[in-house]
Amino acid sequence: MKRVRFVAIQVVCLFVVVFTVLLGYNSLFAGSWERWKPILLHPHSPPAENEGSRQAADAISPVTPPPPTNSVEKKLGDPRLYEVAPVYVASIMDPDYTVIPRLECPTLHEPRYGYLRATISSTPSSNLRYFFGLDLRQSFKVLPRLLGSIVEAVRFLGPSSCALSIVEGNSDDGTFEVLDLLQPELEKLGLKYIFRHTDVDSKEGERITKLAALRNMALEPLHSKSLHADKDTTVVFLNDVAVCSEDILELVHQRVLQSADMTCAMDWVYVGNDPTFYDVWVARTLKGNTFFDIPPDGNWNSAWNLFWNDSESKRRYQEMLPFQVYACWNGAAVFGAAPVLGLPPPNKEASHTVDSRRISFRSARQGECHVGEPTLFCKDMWWAGFGKIAVVPTVNLEYSDEAAKKIKDLKGYTSKWTESESKDSLRIEWASEPPENVKCMPGWENQSWRPWNETLEE
Ligand SMILES: *[C@@H]1O[C@H](CO)[C@@H](O)[C@H](O)[C@H]1NC(C)=O
Ligand SMILES: *[C@@H]1O[C@H](CO)[C@@H](O)[C@H](O)[C@H]1NC(C)=O
Ligand SMILES: *[C@@H]1O[C@H](CO)[C@@H](O)[C@H](O)[C@H]1NC(C)=O
Numbered sequence: 001m002k003r004v005r006f007v008a009i010q011v012v013c014l015f016v017v018v019f020t021v022l023l024g025y026n027s028l029f030a031g032s033w034e035r036w037k038p039i040l041l042h043p044h045s046p047p048a049e050n051e052g053s054r055q056a057a058d059a060i061s062p063v064t065p066p067p068p069t070n071s072v073e074k075k076l077g078d079p080r081l082y083e084v085a086p087v088y089v090a091s092i093m094d095p096d097y098t099v100i101p102r103l104e105c106p107t108l109h110e111p112r113y114g115y116l117r118a119t120i121s122s123t124p125s126s127n128l129r130y131f132f133g134l135d136l137r138q139s140f141k142v143l144p145r146l147l148g149s150i151v152e153a154v155r156f157l158g159p160s161s162c163a164l165s166i167v168e169g170n171s172d173d174g175t176f177e178v179l180d181l182l183q184p185e186l187e188k189l190g191l192k193y194i195f196r197h198t199d200v201d202s203k204e205g206e207r208i209t210k211l212a213a214l215r216n217m218a219l220e221p222l223h224s225k226s227l228h229a230d231k232d233t234t235v236v237f238l239n240d241v242a243v244c245s246e247d248i249l250e251l252v253h254q255r256v257l258q259s260a261d262m263t264c265a266m267d268w269v270y271v272g273n274d275p276t277f278y279d280v281w282v283a284r285t286l287k288g289n290t291f292f293d294i295p296p297d298g299n300w301n302s303a304w305n306l307f308w309n310d311s312e313s314k315r316r317y318q319e320m321l322p323f324q325v326y327a328c329w330n331g332a333a334v335f336g337a338a339p340v341l342g343l344p345p346p347n348k349e350a351s352h353t354v355d356s357r358r359i360s361f362r363s364a365r366q367g368e369c370h371v372g373e374p375t376l377f378c379k380d381m382w383w384a385g386f387g388k389i390a391v392v393p394t395v396n397l398e399y400s401d402e403a404a405k406k407i408k409d410l411k412g413y414t415s416k417w418t419e420s421e422s423k424d425s426l427r428i429e430w431a432s433e434p435p436e437n438v439k440c441m442p443g444w445e446n447q448s449w450r451p452w453n454e455t456l457e458e
Helices: 002-023 079-093 110-116 140-157 175-189 205-223 246-256 309-319 373-382 401-411 414-419
Strands: 131-138 162-169 192-198 234-238 262-270 275-277 323-327 331-334 387-395 437-440 448-451
Touching: 002 246, 079 140, 079 175, 110 246, 131 205, 140 162, 140 175, 140 234, 140 246, 140 401, 162 175, 162 205, 175 192, 192 205, 205 234, 205 373, 205 414, 246 262, 246 331, 246 387, 246 414, 262 401, 275 401, 309 323, 309 331, 309 387, 323 373, 373 387, 387 401
Parallel strands: 131 162, 131 234, 162 192, 262 387
Antiparallel strands: 234 331, 262 275, 262 331, 323 387, 437 448
């Protein structure tokens, strides 16, 4: 039986890969910034033929990202989509609004997360406690769940201590119109909402450079004096995932509880009947390895065998306990604003941040392994002394409401686990050093081990 299933999965995977390569990224993986990964066999190769690669020699230099502000454009929405948008706005603002079906989420567990609330402060200039950042493109369907959960978390945490920064790019499905119409509603709530559109298209030209520029654009308001971000500000950066508010708060909570610098979820994709860990191109264990083994032919047959060569990560993962990694993103990441603002880590001698260097998203330098911008972000975090990076396996995400329901049913909602959590082995024993070598995988066919610190020396 097992054998039959195994072969079936193989066939499905092969089919998907071939199908995807034939059709280009658009058909299967549209709607997500990150969904290119499983089929990104040749990150250096030009974009799919059907994507107007004539224009690839565009305004964006492949090496240096443009100053983000230059890329913020005015956009006129589509009047027809503005007609549909109010229902979505209503659904985002009201958790009980059921006209649009979405993933059902448990109510927030007050005793667990209450301490995260910003203390009431009457001074309007008090510090920013929580900063939510998102890049969204063609994410219309997931907006009620994704933004509804953010609004719920913001209401819980205290709207006046929160800011929400969304960068929208090239959507024609109503994403822009909904996000635009949200402005007055979120202002009424008392939330600072920075919504911008950009024409930067991650599907053309140097993907990683573009994706990095887009993420930096979402983070940019952190540097604005008027927001009052400081070392105590928590950044919540979300992909276009169907997330519950408890997922968000659990990542924030674990960062506090574990004194972590960064916490990530686990994200999944349904390629066949069984879910597969998704962010395998980006994430690396504390041993520097991928979360599952991918042979040079790029097949995902070992996707079921997570942490196959790392018994400690495997044990903690199976016990649903947070564990330290070298790099992660996994659909949702929570980190402090300090590295982004160029501030040193807490209770530590400023190591490599003595020059107040700000960490931002970037693509690989000359001579550096060509990996995704979140991996390089984590690498720079380690370098600056922020290496307490952990995955929280109780938080499991997918990219659509339907599949998120499946993954929640399979893995359990976050609160299912936190209700029965055992305090004993919860704490991570942090390693202070990154792995000496990290698996470099620009493409599946070309994997090698490289020193973690290559090109860092100055
Ligand atoms: C598994 O890990 C051990 C020790 O970390 C290492 O020597 C070995 O090469 C690894 N095997 C694979 C297949 O990565
Ligand atoms: C594989 O990677 C090595 C070093 O990382 C590089 O020199 C080589 O050109 C790459 N080969 C291919 C086929 O991409
Ligand atoms: C990386 O770290 C090793 C060991 O600490 C050190 O010997 C080497 O010089 C470093 N390389 C760079 C490029 O910083």
